[in-house]
């Protein structure tokens with residue numbers, strides 16, 4: 544067992560509905576670098592939870608052999624509030640049912656006024672400046688009001704993540720290849736990380752302005768200060784989101800493989816002693832262009848392409864069959880690719896409604912026409 548498995552009580556909306564957040568800690572508190580990894584912020588996305596469960600086992604073993612030099616915090620199931628919401632046996636873990644709020648949107652703004660609040664106290668030593676900013680971030684998080692169960696849960700997670708050098712948020716898609724998302728500023732580091740973990744591709748964060756996802760909450764303060772003060776305040780937090788495949792990707796062997804990948808990267812950045820093996824960038828796709836295809840009709844969904852297949856403009860990706868069409872020779876409605884790309888994500892259910900998302904293509908060049916959406920975990 545790890546040296547510390549902390550149980551945090553979270554208030555429920557009504558008496559007797561308290562919930563618990565389990566936080567696993569490895570290494571000495573305050574040791575650097577500090578890594579924070581969580582899964583299940585969208586509580587119906589189980590793939591990452593399985594991976595972090597396996598990662599905890601690996602970390603317990605390396606801690607046992609005295610190899611942990613930094614501090615590593617793991618929250619394998621970051622959303623007890625969401626995982627306990629269900630409708631007709633299906634977990635409703637993306638939105639809080641009480642408020643309708645997405646669990647991975649509208650995280651607290653730690654940026655506004657931050658530069659002004661530290662400006663006069665910044666010195667020449669960048670390390671001291673980082674400490675100063677972290678103290679200021681701590682103060683801001685301490686001032687947040689737990690005005691609802693959801694906010695109390697957010698504060699509990701933020702208190703453990705805000706001062707980490709590395710923040711990792713694991714999600715999964717409906718049915719997808721595993722991929723990592725990163726902002727442009729962190730692209731080169733993300734390539735090393737993605738290669739270590741062994742995901743299929745690296746994709747940009749997309750235009751999430753205003754969405755304010757979990758990872759952005761902790762990276763944005765540093766990006767804003769670096770813009771204002773240059774090298775005096777380095778980017779002291781690198782935050783990334785992974786989509787670890789789809790909701791059916793709960794497989795112990797696959798999870799162990801990915802957990803080994805995360806462990807490899809934690810070794811690479813010095814959280815664990817020993818040299819990480821040379822990274823293998825082989826096979827990692829870097830995608831910059833996307834096409835999201837929605838269904839033009841309701842009906843039964845038949846795929847003509849598999850995940851990982853490459854398609855060209857005009858190729859048929861899926862057919863929609865209307866089982867009630869009076870003419871029994873009616874041709875199915877087709878969904879065609881608008882760009883050259885790889886099928887990286889698709890709808891799991893084989894029933895689809897008019898307007899529902901069906902397939903995401905990822906490639907290198909945007910379609911001449913058609914819809915291109917931003918990616919958001």
Ligand SMILES: [Zn+2]
Pocket residue numbers: 585588647714715920
């Ligand atoms: Zn998600």
